[in-house]
Amino acid sequence: MIPLFDLRLEEPDIEAVLDVLRSGELAMGARVAEFEAAFAAHLGARHAIALSSCTAALHLAYLAAGVGPGDEVIVPAMTFAATAAAVVYCGATPVFAEITGPHELALDPADVERRITERTKAVCTVHFAGYPATPLRELCDAHGLALIEDSAHAPLTGVSGLAAAYSFFSNKVLACGEGGLLATDDDAVAERVRELRGQYGYKLDEPRAALLLARLPRIHEDVARRRELTRAYRARLEGVTVPYDDAAVERSSCYVMPVLVEPERRDALREHLRERGVQTSILYPAIHEFTAYRERFGTPSLPRTEHVARAEITLPLFPHMTEAQLDQVVEGLR
Amino acid sequence: MNELDAVAECLRSGWLTMGPRTQAFEQALAEFTGAPHAIAVSSGTAALQLACVALRLGPGDEVIVPAFTFSATAHAVRFAGATPVLCDVVSAQAPHIDPADVERRITPRTRAVIAVHVFGHPADLTPLRALCDAHGLALIEDAAQAFGAAVGTRGTLGCFSFGAGKQLSLGAGGLVTTADDELAARVRLLRSHAMTSGTWDRHRGHASSYDVVDIGFNFRLDEPRAALGLAKLPNVPQEVERRRAAARAARDALTDGTPMFSLDGASPAVAGVLYDTPREGRRYPALHELPAFADLAAPGSLPRAEDAARRHLALDVF
Numbered sequence: 001m002i003p004l005f006d007l008r009l010e011e012p013d014i015e016a017v018l019d020v021l022r023s024g025e026l027a028m029g030a031r032v033a034e035f036e037a038a039f040a041a042h043l044g045a046r047h048a049i050a051l052s053s054c055t056a057a058l059h060l061a062y063l064a065a066g067v068g069p070g071d072e073v074i075v076p077a078m079t080f081a082a083t084a085a086a087v088v089y090c091g092a093t094p095v096f097a098e099i100t101g102p103h104e105l106a107l108d109p110a111d112v113e114r115r116i117t118e119r120t121k122a123v124c125t126v127h128f129a130g131y132p133a134t135p136l137r138e139l140c141d142a143h144g145l146a147l148i149e150d151s152a153h154a155p156l157t158g159v160s161g162l163a164a165a166y167s168f169f170s171n172k173v174l175a176c177g178e179g180g181l182l183a184t185d186d187d188a189v190a191e192r193v194r195e196l197r198g199q200y201g202y203k204l205d206e207p208r209a210a211l212l213l214a215r216l217p218r219i220h221e222d223v224a225r226r227r228e229l230t231r232a233y234r235a236r237l238e239g240v241t242v243p244y245d246d247a248a249v250e251r252s253s254c255y256v257m258p259v260l261v262e263p264e265r266r267d268a269l270r271e272h273l274r275e276r277g278v279q280t281s282i283l284y285p286a287i288h289e290f291t292a293y294r295e296r297f298g299t300p301s302l303p304r305t306e307h308v309a310r311a312e313i314t315l316p317l318f319p320h321m322t323e324a325q326l327d328q329v330v331e332g333l334r
Numbered sequence: 335m336n337e338l339d340a341v342a343e344c345l346r347s348g349w350l351t352m353g354p355r356t357q358a359f360e361q362a363l364a365e366f367t368g369a370p371h372a373i374a375v376s377s378g379t380a381a382l383q384l385a386c387v388a389l390r391l392g393p394g395d396e397v398i399v400p401a402f403t404f405s406a407t408a409h410a411v412r413f414a415g416a417t418p419v420l421c422d423v424v425s426a427q428a429p430h431i432d433p434a435d436v437e438r439r440i441t442p443r444t445r446a447v448i449a450v451h452v453f454g455h456p457a458d459l460t461p462l463r464a465l466c467d468a469h470g471l472a473l474i475e476d477a478a479q480a481f482g483a484a485v486g487t488r489g490t491l492g493c494f495s496f497g498a499g500k501q502l503s504l505g506a507g508g509l510v511t512t513a514d515d516e517l518a519a520r521v522r523l524l525r526s527h528a529m530t531s532g533t534w535d536r537h538r539g540h541a542s543s544y545d546v547v548d549i550g551f552n553f554r555l556d557e558p559r560a561a562l563g564l565a566k567l568p569n570v571p572q573e574v575e576r577r578r579a580a581a582r583a584a585r586d587a588l589t590d591g592t593p594m595f596s597l598d599g600a601s602p603a604v605a606g607v608l609y610d611t612p613r614e615g616r617r618y619p620a621l622h623e624l625p626a627f628a629d630l631a632a633p634g635s636l637p638r639a640e641d642a643a644r645r646h647l648a649l650d651v652f
Contacts, residue, residue: 017341
């Protein structure tokens with residue numbers, strides 16, 4: 001079976017975790033502080049605050065942006081549910097905006113602008129699959145809105161808005177199991193997030209910080225390999241739509257490999273791939289079509305998002321994937 | 335298996351979230367606590383938050399909370415959108431929720447009561463259970479400090495912490511226990527974004543897509559912590575015995591007539607000590623003495639909780 005992702009830890013990574021366990025200091029915070037400093041330097045951000053998950057980071061980012069009951073936050077529906085759920089935690093309403101199209105799966109700035117009302121407090125943009133989204137900073141500034149970045153897929157992308165949320169979930173480019181981080185250049189946001197982190201039980205512990213610290217120096221090497229595999233996929237895939245272009249790959253952390261097929265063929269193709277030993281996924285079913293969101297917020301019409309939600313197949317991608325495995329996936333799609 | 339080997343083996347497997355180790359840990363926790371359902375979560379705070387949300391507590395609902403507790407107890411009520419109503423404790427010497435005061439504070443809006451097993455000492459749940467049953471209220475046990483004591487099975491839901499310094503420390507972690515099948519299913523659903531299938535199901539080919547049926551959270555425990563917990567769990571009774579011995583020694587060493595909590599049947603996380611004048615050390619203010627909860631009660635209105643807050647000192651025992 002060629003898995004969708006395959007996390008492989010090196011012995012020194014494991015040893016770093018065992019060192020913490022031997023010390024018995026599981027939550028004193030020395031390694032958390034060291035990892036925060038290292039990740040802030042990696043991003044070129046002023047503050048990095050380690051948290052229990054990216055969902056926690058999004059929640060605290062919205063709270064720090066002042067999002068509360070009665071407010072609206074514009075988010076894409078082509079993302080993981082957490083992007084919108086964290087808006088609901090704050091008592092606010094997620095307003096779903098369109099993606100640009102099949103070649104650019106992030107928010108369409110023109111559609112974002114159309115959905116701004118007097119209640120809009122913030123916009124959350126998603127750097128889908130690690131490809132930096134079309135910049136929204138100027139639009140947000142012009143309307144006095146906070147820009148939050150859901151950078152769960154994009155650990156190489158620095159902060160351009162008020163705060164950015166990162167994920168270290170097990171299938172991510174930099175993974176530790178469950179984990180996340182909020183980065184910001186704003187001192188007041190950082191202070192508020194550090195206060196709220198304890199209140200919500202959102203702290204990261206020392207073993208996970210040690211694992212992340214051990215792995216962080218290899219992130220560029222891992223991403224270089226992910227880009228190489230992505231280029232190989234792009235060159236070899238036929239008969240499917242491959243989002244983004246070659247230039248975008250060189251700016252991306254290439255978290256996953258999305259392709260689009262005819263919606264009516266999607267399920268059969270996935271089944272065909274499964275039979276040939278290839279695991280696939282769907283990134284993502286659209287949030288506005290989930291039961292929980294239809295019940296609460298109705299069903300806006302988002303045809304471009306809905307098309308991708310029905311056409312997308314996520315193919316296997318992980319740094320130690322071989323050319324032979326990649327060929328097997330490509331062959332299975334023919 | 336030794337705990338270092340267990341964690342190393344888990345990390346080498348490359349599967350770090352919601353897999354077989356979490357399942358095994360939960361099964362072991364169910365056996366250990368005697369609860370029909372044990373759901374491992376990311377923190378003790380998350381356990382309390384999930385308990386409140388799983389009970390569908392929300393705006394307009396009141397939850398009675400003792401004023402002498404760690405702030406997470408009341409924050410969890412607000413997390414769900416409900417209102418904490420503070421009540422007094424029995425006495426400074428037995429700073430557990432006072433059932434008589436709970437009864438006085440029940441209104442038509444009351445939906446639940448949270449009993450806190452302060453410092454690991456079990457609160458007497460018999461009168462509270464009767465009171466809650468008579469009024470149709472849920473009883474949540476905040477057992478964040480009491481893992482290893484015989485608690486967590488008499489309330490509607492029990493909430494434990496595996497944070498630093500706890501009897502079973504995983505760095506960060508928690509547990510929800512319940513006998514109610516429906517609540518257990520709801521806690522599991524809400525723990526992982528209310529998705530109808532998880533990464534592990536999809537990895538094994540059991541599901542190809544998913545629906546999201548509620549507003550859920552990421553309150554999952556990961557596999558390395560589950561492996562650590564599974565390896566450490568058999569040592570908990572011994573760990574509790576050590577703590578009891580340390581607490582007894584502290585009691586014996588303090589010869590100035592200081593009244594202390596009873597240790598009968600308890601597994602103290604820390605030894606609570608009372609002094610007639612405040613001293614330095616780890617201390618919990620009464621909730622309404624904190625800015626976040628000052629609006630809930632006037633100074634002087636919860637005299638026994640305030641007395642406990644003023645006079646106690648929490649000593650670490652390990």
